Amino acid sequence: MESEVTTAARTLRQELSGSDDAGRAMADQIAELLHRADAGQDVDADLIEVLSTEPAVRSRLAVLLPPEDGERSGYSPLPGLSPMGGPGSPAFEGFICPVAECGYRYPVFEAGEEPPPCPRHGCELILAV
Numbered sequence: 001m002e003s004e005v006t007t008a009a010r011t012l013r014q015e016l017s018g019s020d021d022a023g024r025a026m027a028d029q030i031a032e033l034l035h036r037a038d039a040g041q042d043v044d045a046d047l048i049e050v051l052s053t054e055p056a057v058r059s060r061l062a063v064l065l066p067p068e069d070g071e072r073s074g075y076s077p078l079p080g081l082s083p084m085g086g087p088g089s090p091a092f093e094g095f096i097c098p099v100a101e102c103g104y105r106y107p108v109f110e111a112g113e114e115p116p117p118c119p120r121h122g123c124e125l126i127l128a129v
């Protein structure tokens with residue numbers, strides 16, 4: 001099974017390939033490592049090293065990777081509300097309820113998709129960053 005780092009790196013490579021020269025250079029490095037990952041090598045450490053050289057990319061990686069146990073205190077998804085299945089779900093990209101303690105999340109599968117209102121508050125969801 002593919003590691004979470006590899007999955008996140010694929011997403012980041014796509015995002016970077018559409019950015020500036022430095023971003024594309026990093027995308028090339030990531031592509032190289034992903035190629036090795038496809039060949040069955042464990043490149044997680046190398047990927048993290050490349051992705052950590054740029055602070056903006058590193059923080060984006062932190063968003064894409066699922067939180068580890070004990071990290072992000074106060075993070076407690078409400079069971080039954082997340083269509084992605086709550087804890088252990090893959091990297092989250094999408095919309096969240098603006099009410100901090102609500103925790104409702106709506107993942108985006110296609111660009112431009114309109115999220116439904118929060119089922120608990122009826123308010124518009126905001127883009128998660």
Ligand SMILES: [Zn+2]
Nearest residue numbers: 097102118121
């Ligand atoms: Zn809500």
